[in-house]
Amino acid sequence: MWLFALPALLINVFIILIPAMLTFMAAFVIWDGVGTPVWAGLANFRHMFDDPVFWSALTNNFIWTAIFLTVPVCIALVMAAALLMAPRSRVVVQTIIFLPRILAVAVTGRIFQGMIFSPATGLVAWLNERGVSIADPLANPDLSLYAVAAVDIWHWWGFLAVVFLAAMRQISVDQIEAARLDGAGFFALLRYVLLPGIRPTLALMLILTVIWSFQVFEFIFIVTRGGPAYGSEVLATLAYRHAFFEGDVGQAAAVACVMSLFGLCATAAYLWLQSRDSSHST
Amino acid sequence: MTGERWSKTFSLALIGVASFGSLLPIVLAVMNAFKTTVEISTNPLALPTRFHWENFASAWRNAALGPSLLHSAEVAGLTILMVCVTAAPCAYVLARQQGRGWRILTFYFMASTTVPVQLYLFPLYFMYAKLGLVNSIPAVALIYTAMFSPFAIFLLRTYVLSIPFALEEAAQVDGARPWQMFFYVILPMMRPGLLTVAIIVGLNAWNEFVIAVTFLQNENNITAIVKFYNLTGQYSTDWGEMLAAGVTIVLPVVLVFVFLQRRFIDGMTAGAVKS
Numbered sequence: 001m002w003l004f005a006l007p008a009l010l011i012n013v014f015i016i017l018i019p020a021m022l023t024f025m026a027a028f029v030i031w032d033g034v035g036t037p038v039w040a041g042l043a044n045f046r047h048m049f050d051d052p053v054f055w056s057a058l059t060n061n062f063i064w065t066a067i068f069l070t071v072p073v074c075i076a077l078v079m080a081a082a083l084l085m086a087p088r089s090r091v092v093v094q095t096i097i098f099l100p101r102i103l104a105v106a107v108t109g110r111i112f113q114g115m116i117f118s119p120a121t122g123l124v125a126w127l128n129e130r131g132v133s134i135a136d137p138l139a140n141p142d143l144s145l146y147a148v149a150a151v152d153i154w155h156w157w158g159f160l161a162v163v164f165l166a167a168m169r170q171i172s173v174d175q176i177e178a179a180r181l182d183g184a185g186f187f188a189l190l191r192y193v194l195l196p197g198i199r200p201t202l203a204l205m206l207i208l209t210v211i212w213s214f215q216v217f218e219f220i221f222i223v224t225r226g227g228p229a230y231g232s233e234v235l236a237t238l239a240y241r242h243a244f245f246e247g248d249v250g251q252a253a254a255v256a257c258v259m260s261l262f263g264l265c266a267t268a269a270y271l272w273l274q275s276r277d278s279s280h281s282t
Numbered sequence: 283m284t285g286e287r288w289s290k291t292f293s294l295a296l297i298g299v300a301s302f303g304s305l306l307p308i309v310l311a312v313m314n315a316f317k318t319t320v321e322i323s324t325n326p327l328a329l330p331t332r333f334h335w336e337n338f339a340s341a342w343r344n345a346a347l348g349p350s351l352l353h354s355a356e357v358a359g360l361t362i363l364m365v366c367v368t369a370a371p372c373a374y375v376l377a378r379q380q381g382r383g384w385r386i387l388t389f390y391f392m393a394s395t396t397v398p399v400q401l402y403l404f405p406l407y408f409m410y411a412k413l414g415l416v417n418s419i420p421a422v423a424l425i426y427t428a429m430f431s432p433f434a435i436f437l438l439r440t441y442v443l444s445i446p447f448a449l450e451e452a453a454q455v456d457g458a459r460p461w462q463m464f465f466y467v468i469l470p471m472m473r474p475g476l477l478t479v480a481i482i483v484g485l486n487a488w489n490e491f492v493i494a495v496t497f498l499q500n501e502n503n504i505t506a507i508v509k510f511y512n513l514t515g516q517y518s519t520d521w522g523e524m525l526a527a528g529v530t531i532v533l534p535v536v537l538v539f540v541f542l543q544r545r546f547i548d549g550m551t552a553g554a555v556k557s
Contacts, residue, residue: 106510186289
């Protein structure tokens with residue numbers, strides 16, 4: 001029977017597990033990826049903790065986590081409730097709000113740069129010409145992280161709303177009707193009936209959000225490359241830069257280890273939630 | 283207005299605003315893909331006065347989109363094949379076998395989906411470089427297989443769980459061996475699941491960025507996404523041509539999505555909805 005699982009397992013071990021363990025070891029050596037690694041003890045970590053960019057990247061990861069635990073979740077909850085109450089538009093609207101999720105991030109990033117944020121060709125330019133003076137937020141180190149987050153939220157909330165809607169539809173119709181007859185308005189219904197009804201799904205999505213927030217890479221790398229002036233740098237882009245632009249694999253590995261450490265707690269919660277679930281269903 | 287009518291009107295207003303927000307950047311991109319750069323910078327929100335199809339022609343030529351779309355299709359096709367071949371039997375045993383070892387294996391696959399790419403990317407790259415596997419499309423498809431097969435395993439596992447065990451018992455009584463059971467009883471029942479897996483894995487492979495940009499670096503194997511990324515930048519000047527290239531790359535995905543949206547949505551939200 002083991003033979004059935006073997007190909008999938010071998011590929012996974014070769015591509016993910018072994019390199020992951022090598023990363024852990026590489027964090028303790030000085031290595032450019034090609035030559036012979038030299039033992040360095042904790043030097044990579046010391047160096048990392050002395051680097052202000054590391055601390056601002058870590059802070060940015062926390063900001064990112066806070067944003068994604070709240071903004072897209074709130075939008076998605078409200079929209080899922082709205083779709084629940086307007087069943088006739090559901091199929092079409094679901095398709096529309098899900099669409100951003102399936103577009104390639106590289107293309108989405110460029111569309112936002114050119115069509116929204118660009119002071120020459122975007123919405124920003126259009127507003128500027130009509131007397132609303134705003135600058136390109138991607139060029140501002142204090143704003144670039146939030147501007148990229150806005151792009152990711154655009155891409156993400158529709159997916160969340162569809163997930164929440166699917167969960168809300170499992171709540172018994174009687175319960176919803178009863179609350180309505182009691183005179184519950186839109187937000188009361190959401191707060192006292194729908195939200196408690198989808199709690200397991202909500203918990204899972206929040207845990208996954210924490211895991212993903214410490215891994216965020218694509219949007220930032222594509223839209224700002226962590227800039228300007230490291231303003232939107234996060235751990236994943238910092239590690240990538242260390243490894244491939246500066247040829248310092250040991251340093252990159254140290255950052256990757258810290259990054260994984262933060263995700264690990266959330267991963268433990270995720271595994272606990274999933275295993276509890278699978279022991280129910282089998 | 284009664285409370286219920288008010289809720290309904292409010293909902294419809296929200297839906298309108300949200301749909302507009304989701305569509306606006308896409309509509310702007312498509313619209314401006316047909317305009318000249320001068321027209322775009324004069325007013326990005328204006329409709330094109332004339333359809334400049336030549337943007338698409340020059341994007342196709344300058345970006346060498348033909349070959350790079352072909353590479354994307356190769357990577358996606360190979361990945362789909364390898365994921366289906368390895369995940370289907372694995373899903374079968376994980377659904378049917380009990381015991382500690384199998385639980386650990388399930389756990390392992392689940393944990394591997396939460397590992398950040400950066401935790402294995404760097405040694406993997408230098409390992410690949412040493413083995414001469416950088417710039418090889420099958421080698422990249424192998425990485426995707428490792429990344430996407432846990433998703434496939436868990437999706438297919440739920441299909442196996444829904445197959446009545448009596449079917450296998452009957453086959454067992456007839457003396458079927460495990461592999462016969464898999465091929466003649468389980469696999470046919472898994473078919474709709476395999477189609478969903480193929481669609482989602484194909485989409486992920488087509489759109490993937492980090493691995494592709496790191497491992498594929500020359501014209502003979504670069505995917506459309508990487509080609510597009512390399513050609514364009516924050517300070518691009520020819521937005522008409524650039525948007526035309528972007529629309530061309532995204533179009534196949536959007537077409538498949540519109541026709542098979544139920545399957546896309548079910549596949550991508552699978553496992554996210556708890557009861």
